[in-house]
Amino acid sequence: MTPSSEQPQFILASSSPRRRELLASLGIHYTIIKPDIDETQHADETPLAYVKRLSQEKARAVAEKLSDEATILAADTIVILAADTIGIEETGELLGKPLDADDARATLKRLRGRDHLVITAFSLLKTGPDAASYTEAVQTKVTMRDYSDEAIEAYIASGDPFDKAGSYAIQNEAFHPVDHIDGSMTNVIGLPLDEVKQALIEMGIL
Numbered sequence: 001m002t003p004s005s006e007q008p009q010f011i012l013a014s015s016s017p018r019r020r021e022l023l024a025s026l027g028i029h030y031t032i033i034k035p036d037i038d039e040t041q042h043a044d045e046t047p048l049a050y051v052k053r054l055s056q057e058k059a060r061a062v063a064e065k066l067s068d069e070a071t072i073l074a075a076d077t078i079v080i081l082a083a084d085t086i087g088i089e090e091t092g093e094l095l096g097k098p099l100d101a102d103d104a105r106a107t108l109k110r111l112r113g114r115d116h117l118v119i120t121a122f123s124l125l126k127t128g129p130d131a132a133s134y135t136e137a138v139q140t141k142v143t144m145r146d147y148s149d150e151a152i153e154a155y156i157a158s159g160d161p162f163d164k165a166g167s168y169a170i171q172n173e174a175f176h177p178v179d180h181i182d183g184s185m186t187n188v189i190g191l192p193l194d195e196v197k198q199a200l201i202e203m204g205i206l
Ligand SMILES: Cc1cn([C@H]2C[C@H](O)[C@@H](COP(=O)(O)OP(=O)(O)OP(=O)(O)O)O2)c(=O)[nH]c1=O
Pocket: 013, 014, 015, 016, 018, 019, 034, 035, 058, 075, 076, 077, 078, 079, 118, 163, 164, 165, 166, 168, 169, 170, 171, 188, 189, 190
């Protein structure tokens, strides 16, 4: 077994407290460096291409700041809405983080009682002589419950929607906006743990 001192450092390129907690649950020792990138969607870029590109750019932006060999993990989460969930990752409408309370209210009313898709893309980037990179996008279908207008107002007043894609957190116990999901729960929260764990094993990190 390689002594841990010989392992290159592992960096989580994220400012998200949810990603920190999820990664910690895998038992990995890591350092945080926040990525700072332009998150504008390119013209004609599909939601799937967009979320993958952002996860890669976040990892690359942090790699550029480092002089020592490292493995970097970054991720991006998007919420997509469409009348028909087939092919939605290519054609659906992106619902980002809300601009303000009105935007959050409108988004939560649109999502109420229906299905949408959450995609998290994650990228692993290894620098140095054994340089390698890996990107994967994981999809979860989410069905919202039929929450009331009053529940929306209370949730907005709590401040929770504002740093969340789609204006909600599945893990918020007071609002509990989701009826059921088809796929990974940790993917909706921001890091698909089973897939990340598998990729880390394949890269020889776990
Ligand atoms: C849909 C949903 C999103 N989210 C969060 C996950 C992400 O943190 C956030 C989507 O924004 P992201 O841009 O993916 O991530 P971030 O800005 O929070 O962090 P960083 O780019 O530094 O890694 O929304 C939840 O916590 N619960 C949910 O149910």
